[in-house]
Amino acid sequence: MNNSTATESEQRGRLQLAAGICSRAGCKPQNEDSAVFHWPADPHLQDYLGAVAAVADGVSSAEAGALASCMATSQFVGDYYSAPDTWSAARAGQRALASINSKLYRSSHDYPREEKGFLCTFSALVFKSRTAHFFHIGDSRIHLLRGGKLECLTRDHSVALGHRQSMLSRALGMDTGLQVDYGRITMERDDRFLLTSDGVHDFVPREVLADILQREELEEGEMAETLVRLAEENGSDDNLTAVVVSVRGLPDATLDEYSHKIARLPFPPPLTPGMILDSFAVEREIFSSQRSQLYLVRDTHTGAALVMKTPSINYEDDIHYIDRFVQEEWIGLRIHSERVVRVFRQKRPRTALYYLMEYIEGCTLETWIERHRFPKPAEAFRIVRQIAEGLQAFHDRETIHQDLKPANIMIDGKGGVKIVDFGSVYVAGSAEIFRPLEHPGALGTASYSDPHYLMGRNTAIQGDIYALATIAYEMFTGELPYGEEINECRxxxxxxxxxxxxxxxxxxxxxxxxxxxLERGCAVDLEKRYHTIAGFIADLGNPNPEYLRDDPSEYKSRNASLFWKILSGLWIVTLLAVIALFSTGE
Known part of the structure; x- marks a missing residue:
């Protein structure tokens, strides 16, 4: 990453920061370090989420260290700024790292034969209000210069092996479990923070680090570049990265009172047409259940039509329910796909607990199935494929939907598909950090959810494949693959x-x-069920030769077999035409 300096805010009574970055490959052929400083332009995000500085050092022996470090810094910024206002910086940062760790670990195991390991160290600072929150794993470091004294805020997670040799004991992507060092410190005006990879701090003495950081004639970017250059001159044999952040001004008051207030926002009362909540005028109720309500509202400032989801007052004292409701907003803010309903970040203070989504004109897939008893194969397959694309967007963010059903899928006026519910979504890795708040019991729907999930076992992607296959079966037949008896299973x-x-x-x-x-897609036996959505969709669109063989136990008549093969040929032509149309038109 090139040198960069962030301009400080000119507004009084607000956090003011200046930063500079320098990162070089040094004597190595490739720079496997990654660094970032992000200071959003949106004043709302500046006030309530603050700024982020981070350094990641890819583990070179892991082959994919450069990819891991770049993925870690970019996703940390993206996930942190997708966090709801109701979350603390500690929770948002740790939740982001849990998701990153899970993704890196899975990526490493996607390449078992190539022995690619997605591993990196990681150190980050979140500057929010008058507090600096730091997150650390590995042997990169965070220093604080205050009053002429330099203090290291982190400790290396490494084991000494011998002369100038050590081995990392912790890194992102190393294991399914994640141990992150977290701390916080109240900032003072003129504090100066330094984040470095080991290619810098192992080759520049601490007193020299302190001396460079105290040179007022240097800008932050010049300080970072000077430290990197000194490390090179001192014989550094690694990539070199330094990030310098100076505190030029602090808010007049902390956000503690605000955070305390928003974390305990009251539930909205039942809303009726004509009522206005936070400048959103209620037009009508779209849906209501025991757990939540959906309203069509219009932003009185912009005129935009939106959907407001509010929690049910039945759960006003249920801490588990409130936690899951807030998590829904976070999940929606993280996923960006035209096949998933868009969740909007609030730009105005909230006086009640709710979140906003895009309004989709159309019908649910449940209604569509009722109207299309035996749909055209091409049209039904197009819908199934779009649902699969939406599910893949969830899986790309290490999340599992767990409650996919026709009622949670919208078909818009142009035939486009959008998945609209986040109530039962599981986020991989989050359980390792957030043990105090548990979500007892499965939240899926018996007719469509994986039986293993309903029995308390998380089957991850295979669970969503089961639901997708069940929905596809119902679209083509109007029935369920196991009939109504499935609802009686205990x-x-x-x-x-x-x-x-x-x-x-x-x-x-x-x-x-x-x-x-379809049978393999919704198989109860996990060994028989598909392991990837891509594999399931591929076999739906292109006949698997294994499935064209006669099965004496089920298909005894040669004439019936010939009949099926003729029909198979007709379906092949139809579906190949559909696939060709999608590849050119979408």
Whole structure:
């Protein structure tokens, strides 16, 4: 990353920072360090989320260290600024790191034969109000210069092996569990923070670091560049990165009172047309259940139509429910896909607990299925593929939907698909950090949720595949693959006794390969079920040769087999045409 300096805010009574970055490959052929300083232009984000500085050092022996460090810094910034205002800096930062760690760990195991390891150290500072929050894992470091004294705020997570040799004991992506050092310090005017990779601090004595940071004739970017140059001159054999952040001004008051207030926002009362809440005029109620309400509202400032989701007053004293409701907003802010409903960040102070989403004109997939008893294969497959794209957007952010069903999928006026509910979403890695707030019991829907999930086991991506396959089955047949008996199951043994009902039993034009793809997609046995969405969609759109073979136990008639193969040919032509249309038009 090139040298950069952030201009300080000119407004009084607000946090004012100046920063500079220098990062070089040094004697190595590639720079596997990554550094960032982010100070958003939006005054609302400046006041309530602050600024972020971070340094990540890729573990070179892990082959994918450069990718890991870049992914860590960029996703930390993205995830932190997607956090709801109701979360503390500590919670937002630790939740972001848990998600990053899970993604890096999974990425390493996606390349077992290539032995690619996505590992990196990580140190970050969040400057919020009058407090600096620091997060640390590995052997990069954070220093604070105050009153002429330099203090190291972090400790190295490494084990000495011998002369100038050590081994990391902690790193992002090293394990499924994550131990992050977290601390906070009240800032003072003229504080100066320094973040470095080991290529700098291992080769520049502490007294020299302090001396450079005290040179008032140097700008922050010049300080960072000077430290990197000195490390090179002193024989550094590693990549070199330094980030310098100076505190030029502090707010007149802290955000403690604000945070305390917003974390305990009251539940809105039942809303009726004509009522106005925080400049949002209620036009009508869209949906209401025991757990929440959806309202169509209009922003009186911009005229935009939005959907406001409010919590049910039935759970006003339920801390688990409130935590999950706030988490919904965070999940929606993190996922960016045209197949997932968009959640908007609030730009005005809230007086009650709710969040805002885009308004979609159309109908639910549940209604669509009722109106299309036997849909055209091309149209139904197009919808299934778009649902899969939406699910993939969740999985790319290390989240599992867990409650995909037709009622949670919208079809807009142009036939576009959007997944609209985040109430049961599981975020990989979060459980390792946030143990105090537990979410007892599964929140899925029996007809569509993976039986293993309903029995208390998290089956991750395979659980969402089960739901997708069940929905696809219902779209083509109007029925459920195991019938209504599935709602009577109370144990995994009950589920294992269920028998898949051939889709052709309800829609005779469905070919063998398509039916067997659906059967494998919603198999109760996890060994038989697909492991990836891509694999399931590929077999739906292109006949798997394995599924074209006759199965004597199910298909005894050669004439029936010939009939299925003829129909398979017709489906192949239709679906290939659809796929070609999508590749050129979408």
């Amino acid at each position: 144990s995994l043994v009950d589920y294992e006794q269920l028998r898949y009902r051939s889709a052709a039993q309800f829609n005779p034009v469905i070919p063998i390969w398509f039916d067997r793809t």
